[in-house]
Amino acid sequence: MAGLGDNVGVEFDLRARMSGSATLDGQFVRVWYFDDGQSNSGFMGDRSTPSIHLEMIQGQFITVHFNNASQMDHTIHFHGMDVDQQNDGVPSTSFAVPPFGTYDYEFTAPHAGTYHYHCHVDTVIHYHRGMIGAVIVRPPNGATNLAWDGGPTFDEEVLWHLQTFDLAWKDEMVSGPATARHRPNVFLLNGKQTADALVDPFTVVNFEVGQTAYLRVVNSAYQWGRVRLGGLPFQVVASDGRPMRKVPTTDVWEIGPGERYDFLLQSEVPVSVEATVDYLDDYTGQILGQVATNINIV
Secondary structure: OOOOOOOOOEEEEEEEEEEEEEEEOOEEEEEEEEEOOOOOOOEOOOEOOOOOOEEEEOOOEEEEEEEEOOOOOEOOEEEOOOOOHHHOOOOOOOOOEOOOOEEEEEEEOOOOEEEEEEOOOOHHHHHHOOOEEEEEEEOOOOOOOEOOOOOOEOOEEEEEEEEEEOHHHOOOOOOOHHHOOOOOOEEEEOOEOHHHHOOOOOOOEEEOOOOEEEEEEEEOOOOEEEEEOOOOOEEEEEEOOEEOOOOOEEOEEEEOOOOEEEEEEEOOOOEEEEEEEEEEOOOOOOEEEEEEEEEEEO
């Protein structure tokens, strides 16, 4: 996690790497990712997929010092953050950073909420292989228990990355005929399959009766994800970094690729349930696979 600073001149370091690894469905997979150049600096300082997440405060002027420490072109695209074209990280409308090159991305942190960043060079492959991360923008006072200025407060906060992986693509370096169809056979939550996600300390949701949990969900899969919190009702309070105009209460929510939603969860009784994400076929709605984790309210 990159730290919060004062209201001006906040700087982050991001480095593109193509040397990460993961074991997915028993197979060794070389993953690509972003870190900050420090050891163990991937997601929550624990893994290289998904990549490190960034935290900043609404209204801060942000500089991201990008170091492309690899042998391919890469960029950073700040998905949903409305930066100018020069800092948008889309090669066709701005430029790509060449191997071992550097660039300083600059922008003002937008409305407090949940955002997403990824490489936009040959996105089909680079996104799939793990060059994705989240951005959390805090409200102007920097509070870490407040969703946005005037928004809900919470006691526990958890970030979920939805991901799928097609093992047939694991050695592909560029997109082409072999990547015309994505047929996922690995289904992940924060880079973990169910057996590990059920006990992963950064994925399991733990809080107390009478408290409120805030769940930030980023869909970095190529499929829709259907989220259920074990039958518990929850409020959908924000979408793509903005408050919902009408806040629904539901026990199931579907999230499209690239979307972000924020959920509020409470309970007046102790309960332990299994939360699930079903990954859906775009055409048929059929469940392609599932990942699960635990919610414990004590």
